[in-house]
Amino acid sequence: MQPAVEFRSISKAFGAVQANADVSFSIAKGSIHGVIGENGAGKSTLMSILYGYYQADSGQILLDGQARSIPNSHAAIGLGIGMVHQHFMLVDNFTVLDNVMLGAEGGIQLASQRAAVEARLREICATYQLELDPLAKIEDLSVGAQQRVEILKQIYRSANILILDEPTAVLTAQETASLFQILRLFKEQGKTIILITHKLQEIMDITDEVTVMRAGRVAGAVRTAETSKEALANLMVGRPIQNELPRAPYKPGASVLEVSGLQLRDAHGVQLLRDINFSIRAGEIVAIAGVSGNGQSELMAILAGMRLPSAGQVRFLGQALPYAGRKDADGLPKTFRDLGIGHVPEDRLRDGVIKDFSVMQNTVFGYQDRVTKAGGLFDFKAIAARCAGLLKAFDVRPNNPDLRIGLLSGGNQQKVVIAREVLAQPKLLLVGQPTRGVDIGTIEAIHTELLRLRDAGVAILLVSVELEEVRALADRIIVMSGGAITGELAIDEFDTTRIGLLMGGMHKS
Ligand SMILES: Nc1ncnc2c1ncn2[C@@H]1O[C@H](COP(=O)(O)OP(=O)(O)OP(=O)(O)O)[C@@H](O)[C@H]1O
Ligand SMILES: [Mg+2]
Numbered sequence: 001m002q003p004a005v006e007f008r009s010i011s012k013a014f015g016a017v018q019a020n021a022d023v024s025f026s027i028a029k030g031s032i033h034g035v036i037g038e039n040g041a042g043k044s045t046l047m048s049i050l051y052g053y054y055q056a057d058s059g060q061i062l063l064d065g066q067a068r069s070i071p072n073s074h075a076a077i078g079l080g081i082g083m084v085h086q087h088f089m090l091v092d093n094f095t096v097l098d099n100v101m102l103g104a105e106g107g108i109q110l111a112s113q114r115a116a117v118e119a120r121l122r123e124i125c126a127t128y129q130l131e132l133d134p135l136a137k138i139e140d141l142s143v144g145a146q147q148r149v150e151i152l153k154q155i156y157r158s159a160n161i162l163i164l165d166e167p168t169a170v171l172t173a174q175e176t177a178s179l180f181q182i183l184r185l186f187k188e189q190g191k192t193i194i195l196i197t198h199k200l201q202e203i204m205d206i207t208d209e210v211t212v213m214r215a216g217r218v219a220g221a222v223r224t225a226e227t228s229k230e231a232l233a234n235l236m237v238g239r240p241i242q243n244e245l246p247r248a249p250y251k252p253g254a255s256v257l258e259v260s261g262l263q264l265r266d267a268h269g270v271q272l273l274r275d276i277n278f279s280i281r282a283g284e285i286v287a288i289a290g291v292s293g294n295g296q297s298e299l300m301a302i303l304a305g306m307r308l309p310s311a312g313q314v315r316f317l318g319q320a321l322p323y324a325g326r327k328d329a330d331g332l333p334k335t336f337r338d339l340g341i342g343h344v345p346e347d348r349l350r351d352g353v354i355k356d357f358s359v360m361q362n363t364v365f366g367y368q369d370r371v372t373k374a375g376g377l378f379d380f381k382a383i384a385a386r387c388a389g390l391l392k393a394f395d396v397r398p399n400n401p402d403l404r405i406g407l408l409s410g411g412n413q414q415k416v417v418i419a420r421e422v423l424a425q426p427k428l429l430l431v432g433q434p435t436r437g438v439d440i441g442t443i444e445a446i447h448t449e450l451l452r453l454r455d456a457g458v459a460i461l462l463v464s465v466e467l468e469e470v471r472a473l474a475d476r477i478i479v480m481s482g483g484a485i486t487g488e489l490a491i492d493e494f495d496t497t498r499i500g501l502l503m504g505g506m507h508k509s
Helices: 045-050 073-078 096-103 111-127 143-157 171-188 200-206 229-237 296-303 332-339 346-352 380-393 409-422 440-455 467-473 496-501
Strands: 005-014 019-025 032-037 058-062 064-070 081-084 162-165 192-196 211-212 217-223 257-264 273-281 285-289 309-315 341-346 427-431 461-463 475-483 483-492
Touching: 005 045, 019 045, 019 058, 019 211, 019 217, 019 285, 032 045, 032 229, 045 192, 064 073, 064 192, 073 081, 081 143, 096 111, 096 143, 111 143, 111 229, 111 467, 143 171, 143 309, 162 229, 171 192, 171 200, 192 200, 200 229, 229 440, 257 461, 273 296, 273 461, 273 483, 285 440, 285 467, 285 496, 296 427, 296 461, 296 496, 332 341, 341 409, 380 483, 409 440, 427 440, 427 475, 440 461, 440 467, 461 467, 475 496
Parallel strands: 032 192, 032 211, 081 162, 162 192, 285 461, 285 475, 341 427, 427 461
Antiparallel strands: 005 019, 005 058, 058 064, 211 217, 257 273, 257 309, 475 483
């Protein structure tokens, strides 16, 4: 049988960066094929070429044994190729049905056709166990459900080849399991799936074959049944990865943060945070575990000065943080930074970087004062030196301070944000989902850095949906559910089942 897709010597450069170099491999029809590699290895670029979004500089793509030109995404869709991007492309205040019809041939159609499309969507949902109501609004759906809408859209457009670029980065464990169930059904129908992920366990769980990319090239191709996570990690990074990082004994110092009676109501009076009480001492990492959407983001936003609480108090190094008597949070994030509160926002693209600005400019955002000379002028020499040091220390690739940061791969953007906050020498560091979309080598580097800060006496509040990450870093674990704290454990009481129960927890309302 001809492979569904064959890449033959694909090369693609962006300026001086060779994103793909002589890439050749095949993807068997009816298989689930994993593509892995470090941040910036060229995975998304290759898939964007297959999806007609970029044109290769040289090389060929064969579909079912036939060389094809794929000049744009429209052509790709016509050839039965579908792609689910990491950032969904859905219109929030439209229904599932409208979103599917929007993208389809002919755009928005007549009412009579709507009924037919709706019926077809219900059929697809039943076949693939998508558990979606075609008439639900996107904004009312969880992230996992929104992703199922993207998949529904592709199936409706009769995609035979489905590309998923890091689909599980924002999913909970249950959502991932249900996505994989859908992918297995898809495969049973003889369709082909290409899965990009940084999570090697997922590769082991669901793929048939894996291609490993490194610095734009194919570094290896293996059958999943004949490899292991360790072997894959080695192929990806070129060295073994340490799973258990060493950490100094737990010796917390003075109290740094004390949160008491914190409440948050939204404009409609809905309670987003209910009576939150906890504290963090110097030299400890407190992790908040929980399914996202249970108040963790709001809590982080308040502590970073991006939102005002409705009630309650936060003391930082003994002083009450100045929320009281304010109409809005304008200027507060800067005030908090100046006090010594660093923040690695969980939504990197929205709050962490300014995409159209250079890497160098992004390394000073929020900390402009510290690189300003007497008289108010920027000290460009200092900025450049600072940036060069940071790119080197955190191994940001490519090492180019003038590149627009939006052109760096996701993991490399994350390194810049973390480096910027670490460099500011905070006393309290708020870290949201620090390793989302980050490769395993970089996860190791980021974790090492956070543990180093902890051992140097920084208080760290970590919000993470990855329990493995919580286990690797935390001294204490707080679990949140429904805007309330449902439990607290010390790290030596770590127990996935108990945490799972607390995450789905009953709480007093
Ligand atoms: N439009 C672009 N302009 C300039 N450089 C780009 C562009 N798109 C990608 N690159 C560069 O090409 C290289 C490959 O990027 P790509 O996004 O394919 O990596 P990736 O393997 O998907 O990484 P990640 O795991 O972080 O998503 C990176 O060095 C990236 O900075
Ligand atoms: Mg990518």
